[in-house]
Amino acid sequence: MRFSILDMPCTNNTCSNGTAMLSSEIYNVQLTLSWLRLVDEDEIPESNSDRLKQMRVKAADLSPTFARVIQDIGDDVKIKELELVDWVPDRAWDNHGGLVTLAGSAAHPMVLSRGDAMNHGILNAYRLVQAITSIHKGEKTQKEAIDAYEHEMRRRTASVVVLSRKAFIGEHVLNASEDSQVVRRSDPPVIVSD
Numbered sequence: 001m002r003f004s005i006l007d008m009p010c011t012n013n014t015c016s017n018g019t020a021m022l023s024s025e026i027y028n029v030q031l032t033l034s035w036l037r038l039v040d041e042d043e044i045p046e047s048n049s050d051r052l053k054q055m056r057v058k059a060a061d062l063s064p065t066f067a068r069v070i071q072d073i074g075d076d077v078k079i080k081e082l083e084l085v086d087w088v089p090d091r092a093w094d095n096h097g098g099l100v101t102l103a104g105s106a107a108h109p110m111v112l113s114r115g116d117a118m119n120h121g122i123l124n125a126y127r128l129v130q131a132i133t134s135i136h137k138g139e140k141t142q143k144e145a146i147d148a149y150e151h152e153m154r155r156r157t158a159s160v161v162v163l164s165r166k167a168f169i170g171e172h173v174l175n176a177s178e179d180s181q182v183v184r185r186s187d188p189p190v191i192v193s194d
């Protein structure tokens, strides 16, 4: 189970318009409950009420405090299905001589278990700006700069995608905690092609 704050109305009891926080101000949060799809009962039902029922059944084995958070979700709360997918960027793609490239989750979608994805997306943006700057300074051609940017990004993120996938599976398989990939970093890197 994950809990994320998506939006908060005020900081230190003062709202952005300078007024004091009212009791009616609400935080916008996201509760995520995830599981592996192994049997028919793991499939996500169509109706919102069936989805809520399914979440309550899945949460029943959690520690009572966490289970109660799920049990207390109101019937009017919309339950969204989030299908997690990933892709290992271990091979080069055609960037048409550096005219088009990828960054962030478009380049290396990964599951959220290690909380790594956005960090790499931000680093991509920084490195891409460096690459574009080198083109404008005449230090590299567009093709050279974007090829180098993509190569560094693929080398950096291919292993992270695999580690995140292992962490996700480890989180959802009982007794996997002794060799947790959530914190482990010792796996050999994925070999990426040029």
Ligand SMILES: Cc1cc2nc3c(=O)[nH]c(=O)nc-3n(C[C@H](O)[C@H](O)[C@H](O)COP(=O)(O)OP(=O)(O)OC[C@H]3O[C@@H](n4cnc5c(N)ncnc54)[C@H](O)[C@@H]3O)c2cc1C
Pocket: 032, 103, 104, 105, 106, 112, 114, 115, 116, 117, 118, 119, 120, 121
């Ligand atoms: C539940 C959840 C929890 C996460 N937790 C973490 C975390 O703890 N730490 C972390 O580092 N990362 C986390 N991530 C990952 C992080 O959110 C992503 O890595 C990050 O948002 C990727 O940024 P992006 O700009 O590459 O893509 P996105 O944020 O996905 O942005 C892509 C944008 O393109 C728009 N778009 C799509 N198609 C089109 C189209 N055809 N035309 C125009 N616009 C289009 C979309 O609407 C979207 O606004 C989490 C992700 C999820 C889903």
